[in-house]
Each structure stands twice: as structure tokens, then as C-alpha cells.
Amino acid sequence: MSKLSSEHSTRRRGKELEDAVLSAAWDLVNEVGYKDFTMSEVAxxxxxxKPVLYRRWSEKSELVASAIIKFGPKIDVTIPDTGSLRGDLIKLFGQLTVVFDTFGTDKLRGLLADRLKTIPLDKILSATSDENKFTDMVSKVLKQADKRGELNFSNLSKRVLNLPGLLLINEVISNETLNKDVIVNIVDQILVPVFLGQKKAADND
Amino acid sequence: MSKLSSEHSTRRRGKELEDAVLSAAWDLVNEVGYKDFTMSEVAxxxxxxKPVLYRRWSEKSELVASAIIKFGPKIDVTIPDTGSLRGDLIKLFGQLTVVFDTFGTDKLRGLLADRLKTIPLDKILSATSDENKFTDMVSKVLKQADKRGELNFSNLSKRVLNLPGLLLINEVISNETLNKDVIVNIVDQILVPVFLGQKKAADND
DNA sequence: CATTTTAAGATACTACGGTATACTATTTCA
DNA sequence: TGAAATAGTATACCGTAGTATCTTAAAATG
Known part of the structure; x- marks a missing residue:
């Protein structure tokens, strides 16, 4: 009746076992959502x-995040170059919507809330421990705008660079979707004023 | 050995009982913080x-939030009028720091994360079910700025009105404190550009 | 004052996240 | 090849959030 006899001739280890767990986790979160996802069921x-899970992922939210990163929709990491900062930001954020569209907000809300216990809000879009991929992309778009003469990149603070991520996360948690209209609104009403207002604001320092 | 014989001659009800629970909750959260706060201990x-607690507060985070609202530091709700939007915002946010200073971030992080499961991020500064007190205060300051001719209040969207709350919450969750320098930075780098840039941005709609 | 309704008391229970322990199959390496 | 280290398996366990149930006090109704 052991697992070895029924399914596998040998005891799985390392990556093979890890992949099996991530795969099961991915299936389960798609079936029942985050709230009803249990570690025991995945195991x-x-x-x-169960200890196999906790040896690799320190908590439920981390396992689910790993599964989504591995099996979830791959975001388009192309850096847009539309000729204006406004256009670049809108296009870039549009590339991200797949991630949020795949899961309903209900499924994501609990996950994000749990992640928040461990990691700060502005790092929540990061893949793992390495730096924030999303902020990197935003930075590249801003550097392009710098080259065009729209702004001065070196004037932008860390807080300002994290603002796009914060706004998108907030939108996903608060409202149902992240559609084009919302993105255009955020860019026009908040981000463009902030980024293009930096030159003048810097004089106040 | 019943509670009635030992402590009270009659069975407590309604507000009296509620106050006793909130008071115990307040003591406990101050002693052990949010993470180690247990409903059983409060009871x-x-x-x-225990059912008495859950009949009034649907979850732990709600009870703790109620206790903080009731017994925590009262914020100064005076609307500042310094003569400029920038000055008003800095002063207003300064009045809020007491709330965050009273509790260490560790104690607050878990609470906010749990609250986030139920309520959206930008409403987390709300007292109860009624509208967002903090956003109300921000609106008043912005209306003053409108009267001075600094901006046009009717052009400001809900998303923009919620931005100050979002930024402050993010700051408290992400970093340790919310001091004067941080407030000045947020106002100068983000809020002033957004609020004072609205007139022009509105033309794009 | 009798009856009905509301809500508290007491307690047991469920479910789940996370941990501990004892044992065993593989890998590593001298 | 044999010993030691590593990382599985299996399973029991703990703590706590939240619920269910049954009894009983007190308030409301008439």
C-alpha cells in the first residue's frame, strides 16, 4: 500500500518531487481557489x-505563489517603445493584465493578504527573492523617456518607482478587474503627473 | 463556580458585555501584539x-480593529489651513502619525494583512462601515485648495482621492515608521504633482 | 403576570496551518 | 563497498480560528 509500490518504483527526490507538488498545487488552486486550498490536499x-512541502515553501501562500509563477500565464516582458512615456506605460501595464485576468479577484485577495504578512506591499510583484522584475521594467520605460527628454530619471526616488506596482496591486485587490480604462486613468491622472512633474519638484529639495 | 456567582450578580448583556470584551481585547493586544492575540484568551x-465575541465581530482582525478604534490614540481631526495645499497635507498627515507610532509595525502588519482579506486596501483607514473618515479629511483640505484657486476639486477622481490613504498605509506596512521626512517626500514627489497637475490632465479626458 | 423571544453561558467540536518524531530509501564520498 | 549524510515516508500532534449545540437568564410583549 506504500506510495512506492502503487505509483512509483523509486522514491522521488529533488526537482522531480518538487515539480509534482507544484503541479498538484496549480491544479488545486485552479479548482478551489486560494481560500479552500489546503496543504494536506496538495500533499x-x-x-x-506534508513535511516535504514545508521543507521547500515556508508557508501556504509561498507554495501557491510558486505554482502560479511556474504554471501561470507568462507575462510579455517586452519593453514597449511607443514614442511617449504615456503610451509606454499604458502598453506595459496592458501586458500585465493576463496575470490578473486568469484569476478572479476573490482567489487573489486571500493570497495577496497572506503574502503581505511576510513581504512588503511594494515587493509583492516580485518573482522570488531576487529584485522586483516589474519595477525593473518600469525603470526601463522611464529611462527611455529620459533619453527622449521627457524627464530626468536620476531624480526619481525609490518610492516613486514603486508607485506603479502599488497602484496596480491596489486596483486588483480593491476592484474586480484591471482593464484598459482603469490603466489609462491611472496613467493619466497619477503616473504622468508624478513622473513628468519630477523636474520641477526636484527644485524644491 | 459560575461567572455569575464569582464576579457578577447578573448576567451581562449588550453594551456592558461588549465594552468588557473590547477592554480585554485592548489590554491583550497591547501585551502580546496581534499575532499572539487569541480569541480564547480574550473571552x-x-x-x-467565545460565541459572544463572534456574534459581534466576525473575525479576530475586526475585534482588534474595534478595540484600537475605541481605546487607541484619538487622532486630531482638525482640518489644517496653512495657506497652501502642500502645507495642509503635511500637517494633516502629521496628525495621523500618533496612530501608527503607538503600535510597532510588527503588531500592525499582521492586523492589516488580515483586514485586507475582508476590506479593500484603500478603505483600511475607515473606522467602521460608514465612509472613510480619512478620505473625508483629505477632501476638505482639497476643497480649501480649490477655494484658493490651486486646483479644481470636481476634477479629482475617487482613485486620486484615495491615493493619500494608499500611500500612507503602504508606508506603514513596508517601512518601520511614518515620520515627517517621509510625509514631506510623499507630498512633494507624489501628491502635489497629482493634485496640482489635475487641471491640465483633465483636458485629456 | 405569563409567554415568547433574544442573547448569554458552557462546552464540545471541526478544520487547517504548521511542527515533531521515528523510520527508511537514496546519494555521496572516503 | 561501506559509512555517513541527506532527504524522503508516515503519522501523530499542537494551537487556534471559527462553529454548533444545548441550557438558561433576562428582556420584551401582551
Whole structure:
């Protein structure tokens, strides 16, 4: 009746086992959402013991995040170059909507809330421990705008660079979707004024 | 050995019981912080049964939030009038720091994360079900600026009105404190450009 | 004052996140 | 090849959020 006899001839290890767990986690979160996702059920489906999960992922939210990063929709990481900062930002954020569209807000809300216990809000779009991929993309778009003479990149503070991520996350948590209209609104009403107002604001320092 | 014989001659009800629970909750969260705060311990200290708690507050984070609102530091709700939007915003946010200073970030992080499961990020500064007190104050300051001719209040969207709250919450969750320097930075780098840039941006709609 | 309704008391229970322990199959490396 | 280290398996366990149930006090109704 052991797992070895029924499914596998040998005991799985390392990456093979890890992949099996992530795969089971991905299936489960798609079936039941985050709230009803249980670690025991994942272990059962992956034919693995619970300590195996906790040896790799320190908590439920981390496992689910890993599964989404591995199996979820891949975002387009092309840096847009439309000729204006406004256009670049709108296009870039549009590339991100797939991530949020795949999951309903309900499924994401609990996950983000749990992640928040461990990591700061502005890092929540990061893949793992390495730096914030999303902020990197925003920075590249801003550097292009610098070259065009729209702004001075070196004047932008860390807080300002994190603002786009914060606004998108807030939007996803608060409202149902992140559609084009919302993106255009955020860019026009908040981000363009902030980024293009920096030159003058810098004089106040 | 019943609670009635030991402490009270009659069974407490309504507000009296509620106050006893809130008081016990306030003491407990100050002693052990949010993470180690347990509903059972509150019930025990208040000489109340656990269902009494859940009949009034649907979850732990809500009870703790209620206790903080009731017994925590009262914020100064005076609307500042310094002569400029910038000055008003800096002064207003300064009045809020007491709330965050009273609790260490560790204590607050878990609470905010749990609250986030139920309520949207930009409403987290609300007292109860009624409208957002903080956003109300921001609106008043902005209307003053309108009268001075600094901006056109009717052009400001809900998203923009919620931005100050979002930024402050993010700051408290992400960093340790909310001091004067940070407030000045947020106002100068983000809020002033957004609010005073609205007139022009509105033409794009 | 009798009856009905509301809500508190007491307590047991469920479910789940996360941990501990004892044992065993693989890998590594001398 | 044999010993030691690593990382699985299996399972029991703990703590706590939140719920259910049953009894009983007190308030409301008439």
C-alpha cells in the first residue's frame, strides 16, 4: 500500500518531487481557489508527505505563489517603445493584465493578504527573492523617456518607482478587474503627473 | 463556580458585555501584539464565552480593529489651513502619525494583512462601515485648495482621492515608521504633482 | 403576570496551518 | 563497498480560528 509500490518504483527526490507538488498545487488552486486550498490536499494529490512541502515553501501562500509563477500565464516582458512615456506605460501595464485576468479577484485577495504578512506591499510583484522584475521594467520605460527628454530619471526616488506596482496591486485587490480604462486613468491622472512633474519638484529639495 | 456567582450578580448583556470584551481585547493586544492575540484568551479575560465575541465581530482582525478604534490614540481631526495645499497635507498627515507610532509595525502588519482579506486596501483607514473618515479629511483640505484657486476639486477622481490613504498605509506596512521626512517626500514627489497637475490632465479626458 | 423571544453561558467540536518524531530509501564520498 | 549524510515516508500532534449545540437568564410583549 506504500506510495512506492502503487505509483512509483523509486522514491522521488529533488526537482522531480518538487515539480509534482507544484503541479498538484496549480491544479488545486485552479479548482478551489486560494481560500479552500489546503496543504494536506496538495500533499495527498502529489503523493507526498506534508513535511516535504514545508521543507521547500515556508508557508501556504509561498507554495501557491510558486505554482502560479511556474504554471501561470507568462507575462510579455517586452519593453514597449511607443514614442511617449504615456503610451509606454499604458502598453506595459496592458501586458500585465493576463496575470490578473486568469484569476478572479476573490482567489487573489486571500493570497495577496497572506503574502503581505511576510513581504512588503511594494515587493509583492516580485518573482522570488531576487529584485522586483516589474519595477525593473518600469525603470526601463522611464529611462527611455529620459533619453527622449521627457524627464530626468536620476531624480526619481525609490518610492516613486514603486508607485506603479502599488497602484496596480491596489486596483486588483480593491476592484474586480484591471482593464484598459482603469490603466489609462491611472496613467493619466497619477503616473504622468508624478513622473513628468519630477523636474520641477526636484527644485524644491 | 459560575461567572455569575464569582464576579457578577447578573448576567451581562449588550453594551456592558461588549465594552468588557473590547477592554480585554485592548489590554491583550497591547501585551502580546496581534499575532499572539487569541480569541480564547480574550473571552477568558472578559469572562465571556467565545460565541459572544463572534456574534459581534466576525473575525479576530475586526475585534482588534474595534478595540484600537475605541481605546487607541484619538487622532486630531482638525482640518489644517496653512495657506497652501502642500502645507495642509503635511500637517494633516502629521496628525495621523500618533496612530501608527503607538503600535510597532510588527503588531500592525499582521492586523492589516488580515483586514485586507475582508476590506479593500484603500478603505483600511475607515473606522467602521460608514465612509472613510480619512478620505473625508483629505477632501476638505482639497476643497480649501480649490477655494484658493490651486486646483479644481470636481476634477479629482475617487482613485486620486484615495491615493493619500494608499500611500500612507503602504508606508506603514513596508517601512518601520511614518515620520515627517517621509510625509514631506510623499507630498512633494507624489501628491502635489497629482493634485496640482489635475487641471491640465483633465483636458485629456 | 405569563409567554415568547433574544442573547448569554458552557462546552464540545471541526478544520487547517504548521511542527515533531521515528523510520527508511537514496546519494555521496572516503 | 561501506559509512555517513541527506532527504524522503508516515503519522501523530499542537494551537487556534471559527462553529454548533444545548441550557438558561433576562428582556420584551401582551
Amino acid at each position: 495527498k494529490r502529489a503523493d507526498a508527505a | 477568558k479575560r472578559a469572562d465571556a464565552a
